[in-house]
Amino acid sequence: MLQLAGIAVDATSVGGMETCIQLPGYKMALDIGRCPRTAVYKDSVAITHGHMDHVGGICFHAATRSMLGLEPPTYFVGHENINAMKALFNAYRRLDRSRLAHHLVPIGPGETHPLPGGKLLRPFRSVHRVPCQGYSIWSSKQKLKPEYHGTPGHELARLRREGVEITDTVEAPELAFTGDTMIEVVEREEVVRTARLLIMEVTFIDDRVTVAEARSTGHIHIDELVERADLFENEALLLTHFSSRYRARDIREAFKARLPDHLYQRVTPLLNGH
Ligand SMILES: [Zn+2]
Numbered sequence: 001m002l003q004l005a006g007i008a009v010d011a012t013s014v015g016g017m018e019t020c021i022q023l024p025g026y027k028m029a030l031d032i033g034r035c036p037r038t039a040v041y042k043d044s045v046a047i048t049h050g051h052m053d054h055v056g057g058i059c060f061h062a063a064t065r066s067m068l069g070l071e072p073p074t075y076f077v078g079h080e081n082i083n084a085m086k087a088l089f090n091a092y093r094r095l096d097r098s099r100l101a102h103h104l105v106p107i108g109p110g111e112t113h114p115l116p117g118g119k120l121l122r123p124f125r126s127v128h129r130v131p132c133q134g135y136s137i138w139s140s141k142q143k144l145k146p147e148y149h150g151t152p153g154h155e156l157a158r159l160r161r162e163g164v165e166i167t168d169t170v171e172a173p174e175l176a177f178t179g180d181t182m183i184e185v186v187e188r189e190e191v192v193r194t195a196r197l198l199i200m201e202v203t204f205i206d207d208r209v210t211v212a213e214a215r216s217t218g219h220i221h222i223d224e225l226v227e228r229a230d231l232f233e234n235e236a237l238l239l240t241h242f243s244s245r246y247r248a249r250d251i252r253e254a255f256k257a258r259l260p261d262h263l264y265q266r267v268t269p270l271l272n273g274h
């Protein structure tokens with residue numbers, strides 16, 4: 001379990017093999033490639049896109065939760081994949097002769113869905129070979145308007161009773177997860193650059209695969225990350241989805257050699273599975 005920018009992350013992600021980012025503090029997971037055992041206990045899963053290494057475990061997740069008597073899970077899925085997802089569950093229901101109870105929530109960029117604990121889930125557009133959306137999670141808090149600072153509590157209570165708005169809603173992006181994407185998402189989506197924790201794919205980390213080849217498969221190459229090193233305002237970055245051809249040492253050495261120090265200090269490469 002990692003603690004990054006104050007957020008607990010239990011992640012596994014190997015390009016083409018399996019991606020599942022578990023967020024115990026939010027009781028949810030982002031993608032569910034092969035449904036790791038512990039992911040069964042996450043009440044909701046947000047799906048970035050339809051590739052098998054990101055969505056393959058979804059029916060298994062629903063079935064195992066039902067077997068264990070857990071609440072039906074919620075799945076957040078892009079509008080363009082809702083019909084295919086319904087068909088997938090219907091096929092499994094026929095095979096399994098079970099209900100596979102769950103809630104399917106269609107959601108896309110520009111929309112917001114409330115999460116437990118007053119958080120907000122907001123998709124954004126990633127750029128991949130197939131339709132893909134990243135997810136950001138925002139905190140939303142009521143803060144006293146500056147003009148009421150120093151006002152005694154009983155006075156504030158009276159104003160509130162009279163229906164006076166004494167607070168502002170302050171939202172802040174706690175986390176952004178790109179799913180599979182090309183580098184353009186960094187420039188296009190402010191939340192990618194400003195979320196406290198950014199979880200982003202960097203599938204290719206040396207010249208065994210060129211930038212052009214990386215782009216033709218809809219992924220990020222380390223060269224493209226290095227070129228944009230100054231754009232990231234994030235407190236921490238978890239970089240994921242490295243191709244299975246790389247060993248952990250290759251990845252560690254590539255980051256050390258290539259990333260400027262101010263970025264390197266904030267980066268954690270996800271190395272389990274390598
Ligand atoms: Zn993938």
Ligand SMILES: [Zn+2]
Binds near residue numbers: 051180
């Ligand atoms: Zn993909």
